[in-house]
Amino acid sequence: MGLLPNQDQSLVYAYPPDVIIGPTLLDIPAEEVFFFVIQTYITTCLQILLSKSVVTATYLHNEADPQDAVGRSLRPWKYAGQVIFTLCSVVPLFLGGGHAQGTYMRLIVAWASPVLLMLWIFAYQLLLLLPWTKTLLPIAAPTLYLWIVDTIALHRGTWSIELGTKLGIHVWPHLEIEEAVFFLITNTLIVWGSTAFDNAMAILDAFPEHFPVVPGMPSPILLLKGLFMSTADYDSARxxxxxxxxxxxxxxxxxxxxxxxxxxxxxxxxxxxxxxxxxxxxxxxxxxxxxxxxxxxxxxxxxxxxxxxxxxxxxxxxxxxxxxxxxxxxxxxxxxxxxxxxxxxxxxxxxxxxxxxxxxxxxxxxxxxxxxxxxxxxxxxxxxxxxxxxxxxxxxxxxxxxxxxxxxxxxxxxxxxxxxxxxxxxxxxxxxxxxxxxxxxxxxxxxxxxxxxxxxxxxxxxxxxxxxxxxxxxxxxxxxxxxxxxxxxxxxxxxxxxxxxxxxxxxxxxxxxxxxxxxxxxxxxxxxxxxxxxxxxxxxxxxxxxxxxxxxx
CATH class of the missing domain: 1.10.600.10 (Farnesyl Diphosphate Synthase)
Incomplete structure (x- = not known):
């Protein structure tokens, strides 16, 4: 699976005509569209299942409270993540020097990093404090599964990365490094997005003095109000x-x-x-x-x-x-x-x-x-x-x-x-x-x-x-x-x-x-x-x- 599925050699990904059924959406084969839907569904279900036992509000912290040592310890990690994802968003744009080699990897990092930066800002407390079984496991398990399936597909020639656009590095035989990173990042986006939603719901549910009424399915505006609420306003005693x-x-x-x-x-x-x-x-x-x-x-x-x-x-x-x-x-x-x-x-x-x-x-x-x-x-x-x-x-x-x-x-x-x-x-x-x-x-x-x-x-x-x-x-x-x-x-x-x-x-x-x-x-x-x-x-x-x-x- 790839970012730019097309037979044009100026792009990075190709499908043999005899392996797709034909219908496309904006030149994207129906199979690829279905893959993104089913990948999102599988990874989201796993994240929800593994996180169901957690009372997410108990992982929120007031970073301005001098008595909240955990909250104060989060600040360096918060800023470090922001710097890393900002650099990852900008640096790939200046690499390559006009050469096609490595194009696919640069595109993956460039388009994903701004989204990861946004999700990090919205959910870094949960991403840092939740047990690894609630954050890393729902990323790792479907990623490993997709690596195995993709290895089989690449070996059979179901799709391929154009020779001039890849780095030529393999995680294991037939699994290109670009494919491995792509699946890892897309699953990370899914899990981090779900975690950011959980973070918003935790804030809305935990602080009735700030949000007196919370409907069963809050509006996007209400969710954003929760996410943009300063951690200094969190009720530490509650x-x-x-x-x-x-x-x-x-x-x-x-x-x-x-x-x-x-x-x-x-x-x-x-x-x-x-x-x-x-x-x-x-x-x-x-x-x-x-x-x-x-x-x-x-x-x-x-x-x-x-x-x-x-x-x-x-x-x-x-x-x-x-x-x-x-x-x-x-x-x-x-x-x-x-x-x-x-x-x-x-x-x-x-x-x-x-x-x-x-x-x-x-x-x-x-x-x-x-x-x-x-x-x-x-x-x-x-x-x-x-x-x-x-x-x-x-x-x-x-x-x-x-x-x-x-x-x-x-x-x-x-x-x-x-x-x-x-x-x-x-x-x-x-x-x-x-x-x-x-x-x-x-x-x-x-x-x-x-x-x-x-x-x-x-x-x-x-x-x-x-x-x-x-x-x-x-x-x-x-x-x-x-x-x-x-x-x-x-x-x-x-x-x-x-x-x-x-x-x-x-x-x-x-x-x-x-x-x-x-x-x-x-x-x-x-x-x-x-x-x-x-x-x-x-x-x-x-x-x-x-x-x-x-x-x-």
Missing amino acids: LAGLNNALIVLAKKSRSFYLASGVFSGRLRIDLILLYAFCRVADDLIDDAPSAKEADMWVKHFSHFLDTVFSAKSDRQSIDQALAPFPSEARSILVLLPSDKLSSAPLYSLLDGFRIDQRFFSEGSKENPPIKTFADLERYASCVAATIGELCLSLVYQHDPDPAASPETKLKCLTAGAEMGRALQYINIVRDVNTDAKVGRCYIPNEWFEQSALSSSEAEEKDILRHRKRILEIAFKMYAENRDAIEELPLYARSGIRVAVESYMEIGRVMRERIQQGKALDFAGGGKSGRASVPKSRRIRVGWKTMAGWRGSA
């Missing part, structure tokens, strides 16, 4: 908080972390911030060294919610409410999207944490917090149904095409709460042993009272039976409510489906082990020996789910 939230998510919930990659835009960011808030609250309260300190953290969170949902709330009062929290927690909590959420589910979440703390109060053995199944239902409603309701509230808040009727919204919100309870039951079944080590038991106490335990072996079988019972309840609730997912807004449907199915897969793993007569808790199965889903299986479930697959109930 970027740091988002990065901390993502770290919490990656460590504490692999299933939700996987599912978050299916969401996009501000919905994805707000879901990450919401879930990180819940995890920070759970960790500070759960890991408190004493019941007294845990109760203190509950009060701090309650005061924080009182403040952010108050009509008189301002930055000073919020800062005062955040003062007792660790710095990393503060950076996350301050970003809670409270303007898009109802306060009631968040207060209910704190009620769930209060139930947890009752396990450590005096007399808890005689009067346990989870006596009946109704107590378990209430607990699951507080700590999980609320999360389902909050997540779907954000889905509807960000819906780019809000056409759902109030009845459909109510149905989906109700089903979301039920699904949240089902997922919490999965979590309870998985964590029976780890919870027992810290003095908690979420299996209703009355179930044990109805059993006649005569030995430790009988007790173990009894616990397994109760776990199986809760697991069956979870799958029943899942089966009754999963159809509501298909009535959610289309843009968020796949993400919710992946979030649910990837967590239900933990339940399927446990159900398989029960059917095979294996222990539910096993060494190497995850943290503290808990049953978990292998990474390959989680990815496979995610792919199948996005294609519309629904797991077994």
